Amino acid sequence: MMNLKEISKKIIRGDFSSLLGFDGSKKNVHPSEIARMLVSVPKEAALKAFRSLPTASQTKVFPYLDILLQKKIAKALTQPRAAYILNELSSDDRIAFYSLLKGVERSTFLELLNEKNRDAVHDILGYPDNSVARLINTEFATISTELTIAAACEHLRQYHKDTETANVIYVVDKDGKLIDDIPVRRFVLYDPHKKVADILDGFCVSLKMTDTKEDAVAKFKEYDRIVLPVTNEENILLGVLTVDDVLDAAEQRDTKEIQNFGGVEGLDYPYVKTAFFSLIKKRATWLIVLFVGEMLTATAMSYFDTEISKAVVLALFVPLIISSGGNSGSQAATLIIRAMALKELTIKDWWFVMRREVLSGLTLGLILGTIGFIRISIWQNLHLYDYGVHWFLLALTIFFSLIGIVMWGTLSGSMIPIVLKKCKLDPATSSAPLVATLVDVTGLVIYFTIAAIILKGTIL
């Protein structure tokens, strides 16, 4: 009836020989593998191949596709077919799809859902983007404490499908309030005549709908859990969250953090899937902000143009001096931002961080200052470059400037993220440009001020 192999061979010119023999229904091909193939070929070809899959496979493959292809497919299919797929998705996959749609697109696709699903999606989209609610699966198995294990098993056989969410069974009271959770393995491992109440461990960790994804990551890690129940404020069980969805969330958080740190706005799609101009936009924004900030360096330097014209040699060390400030600042900022993201540090620890970083800055500044001093002495005495008769004073200027600038860089690098967090801003987003600009501009002022003090009356 359906033969993806031949279609693939015809429409896709790549090497899909590994998929030979695959007819979309065979057990030994995982939906994610089909998805990977579809994502890697031109959209038109993928669409054609997707259409030719049997309906059951379409529903299984759909959640593994990227959002761009999902939209393309949902628009290209007949309305009833698209509606069928969207309604058949598991609730978390459905939310993931709708979460990434905006405005009109979202409402158009919402109309394809049946009333129950539409209401549920609507409900969950009311929670913030970063909340646990956006990741939950609303299909889960519940049971009451009075049943025997044998009866509970019978109940599960009748009412629950063989899906991942049936790995843990939830015990609720008659109002739907969560009492406890039982891994399904206990139904196998314990005597079937025991009551459910007897195999509870009385310990149940749960998440609230409004908890952030970071809270969830922390809780999964702390309690070594694989699934956690999610309740509302009244402790009524609304859904379950599996750790693999949190793995994605943690990875996305880290990717955003890394990209922000590199001075790029977080990308919505992977690098390879991001269109050229939207990539430029994401990069240009920060690059311009940084550029405009750095323009202050030209202004700062223009205040010292008489010093530079008197002692050109001072200009030679400008890049070295300011890059040292920038490097030590970004080291400190990285350490603090990451420690805050992993909840190892909070704003309250600012005093501990400050003392520590001032001391670190001093130590690191002394190290770099000494190297800088030695560098000038060697170059001078081996006649590699002539810094003039006052080379010793110049070397001292570099020594003290490096100490001052590294200390200043370390201090601002560590405090700016904390201040931003205190102001409810995302430290990862805003720290890099702030630290870079601040340290470069003030670094120049420190350098030329120290030079003015030490070199006054000799070369200045």
Place this chain on the structure above:
Amino acid sequence: MMNLKEISKKIIRGDFSSLLGFDGSKKNVHPSEIARMLVSVPKEAALKAFRSLPTASQTKVFPYLDILLQKKIAKALTQPRAAYILNELSSDDRIAFYSLLKGVERSTFLELLNEKNRDAVHDILGYPDNSVARLINTEFATISTELTIAAACEHLRQYHKDTETANVIYVVDKDGKLIDDIPVRRFVLYDPHKKVADILDGFCVSLKMTDTKEDAVAKFKEYDRIVLPVTNEENILLGVLTVDDVLDAAEQRDTKEIQNFGGVEGLDYPYVKTAFFSLIKKRATWLIVLFVGEMLTATAMSYFDTEISKAVVLALFVPLIISSGGNSGSQAATLIIRAMALKELTIKDWWFVMRREVLSGLTLGLILGTIGFIRISIWQNLHLYDYGVHWFLLALTIFFSLIGIVMWGTLSGSMIPIVLKKCKLDPATSSAPLVATLVDVTGLVIYFTIAAIILKGTIL
């Protein structure tokens, strides 16, 4: 008999009122909560509190402690007690402990293990740090295909403990070769008279012992699995890996990547737990490497000292120019390194990346160049600073230099990680300093060369 509450109250002066009533054996306190309390108090107090726990709790709490406290405790306890705890740990927790020990310490503690455990630890420590082998749990439940579900359940009840690893049962042949995996829920959801062979789905993803942790993260994500079996080259089942251990591994990888990117050697412990001097050492190393690299900027600039003395105004723009190169370079490097870490890009895509980044660099350079040009024009015409009669030529110099430097920064930022990866070096570790130094030094050369061409005969 044992009363942690009072001991805690006496020895720890913090506020642990939330733990009042806790006696270390009550069901509603999770071992990780006890561990969190112990980790947050001075080591001596923690040790005293740990000693006072009943043995069963000690074994449960131990894996949640950090390695520093684990070592302290293992050394302070009597040998038989320490040996008991280390032997009772689950195999993955045991490996985690021994993985973080070095040299003599490792061998001393190895002697406390019984022969079976010692051999197993020895075996696994033979695999690379970054391999899946280091994370596996060697306790797992196996079964053969001929049994009925009811008989299989009976078998599990007799031979397996109620632990997380019993969530998925493995079907192996008589040589121990992996045939398939069954989530234990199927034993509940299907008719007990069916045979195990009837409820297999014929689809089994597995990992090899030598796969990297990154491979494992990718596979868990791709197949939406919670546990994966781990085999050797002959497909013999040796252990299982749960996704929560991979969550930690992924987070550690990202932390290392972020720290490397910020120019810090990856820390072994959290920021707050790292001793002052080991923190200085981790930071000083890269800071010195970067500093020595950046010294080339002083050398590069010294070649242009006559140009600078003729036109001091050129020096004013040095920080702006080189920071633009650095920023665009680190943007490109961040995007490429992250995309490679997430396996979105491979070395083979270099030509795609190169074309794209040259074009991005050109576009971004044009944007910054135009802003720079406008900045000089405005300052000149509003008399904010006097760049002299040849200000227009100077503005042109800045314009073309920015285009050249941003293109160069983008190109090196994107290609250096790929080249490093090709040379089997870690792109995250080495890219930041290489890109920064290279772009700064060559940026100066580009700037002064363009200046020499455009300004020859006027101000130069």
